[in-house]
Amino acid sequence: MAVDQLDATFAALADPTRRAILKRLKSGEATVMELAAPFEMSQPAISKHLKVLERAGLISRGRDAQRRPCRLEPGPLKAATDWLENYRRYWEEQYQRLDALLDVLKEET
Amino acid sequence: MTVTITTPSPTELAVTRSFDAPRALVFDALTKPELLKRWLGAQGWNLVECTVDLRVGGAWRFVSQGPGGAKMGHGGVYQEIEAPSRLVYTESYDDQWFEGEALITASLTETAGRTTVHTVLRFESQEIRDVVAASPMESGINYGYARLDDVLASVSKAG
Numbered sequence: 287m288a289v290d291q292l293d294a295t296f297a298a299l300a301d302p303t304r305r306a307i308l309k310r311l312k313s314g315e316a317t318v319m320e321l322a323a324p325f326e327m328s329q330p331a332i333s334k335h336l337k338v339l340e341r342a343g344l345i346s347r348g349r350d351a352q353r354r355p356c357r358l359e360p361g362p363l364k365a366a367t368d369w370l371e372n373y374r375r376y377w378e379e380q381y382q383r384l385d386a387l388l389d390v391l392k393e394e395t
Numbered sequence: 396m397t398v399t400i401t402t403p404s405p406t407e408l409a410v411t412r413s414f415d416a417p418r419a420l421v422f423d424a425l426t427k428p429e430l431l432k433r434w435l436g437a438q439g440w441n442l443v444e445c446t447v448d449l450r451v452g453g454a455w456r457f458v459s460q461g462p463g464g465a466k467m468g469h470g471g472v473y474q475e476i477e478a479p480s481r482l483v484y485t486e487s488y489d490d491q492w493f494e495g496e497a498l499i500t501a502s503l504t505e506t507a508g509r510t511t512v513h514t515v516l517r518f519e520s521q522e523i524r525d526v527v528a529a530s531p532m533e534s535g536i537n538y539g540y541a542r543l544d545d546v547l548a549s550v551s552k553a554g
Contacts, residue, residue: 293521299402300403372530373400373529380435381414383434383436385414385415387424391416395420
């Protein structure tokens with residue numbers, strides 16, 4: 287995966303409102319109005335977040351000119367989690383060794 | 396118990412993991428050279444040098460040795476120490492496989508004899524953070540050796 291795409295994905299995911307929007311979209315498409323409802327935020331503010339998500343490829347917008355419903359695009363999200371998985375495994379390996387040591391130390395004390 | 400990785404901000408990575416041990420013991424394992432030498436390093440790599448000057452402004456330095464005798468040194472300076480709950484320090488590598496310094500904050504919380512270690516690594520830019528996370532930190536190479544280690548260990552036990 288291109289670094290630019292990852293940068294865009296992670297920059298988009300760094301914001302809690304945008305993560306909440308993605309979570310909401312997991313249960314299906316929604317319009318800007320529907321998405322704005324649970325947040326104490328104006329529609330333009332939500333639209334700005336949606337643009338960031340759209341640029342990062344995390345959502346797509348429907349063709350319907352009136353509603354333009356937002357839809358979750360799982361591809362980049364999967365790529366981002368796969369990319370972190372490498373790193374997770376590295377720490378897992380280290381910490382398994384720490385587990386073993388802690389077991390020994392607990393017996394000693 | 397599995398490691399959870401999150402990206403709290405564009406320049407940070409956070410690593411969370413629980414351990415079945417009291418906090419004081421885990422803190423010791425993170426800061427005492429004789430204990431660090433017994434676990435730190437991905438499989439196939441071991442700490443061969445480990446010095447820790449555990450006070451604010453004190454330096455730490457680790458050298459790991461890996462497959463084929465390859466050596467990797469890294470170190471930094473302690474910024475905050477609140478045993479056994481919090482440790483803040485800088486880290487950089489001799490061979491600079493990422494630019495600049497990382498600032499590492501480890502928080503330890505204990506519940507019913509179990510300790511959760513939450514480590515936040517802050518890098519100087521998102522680009523550096525992304526390079527670090529994308530690198531399997533040479534563990535790809537080590538996987539083969541790690542499996543071999545396990546096989547040898549089980550064979551020698553069986554024998």
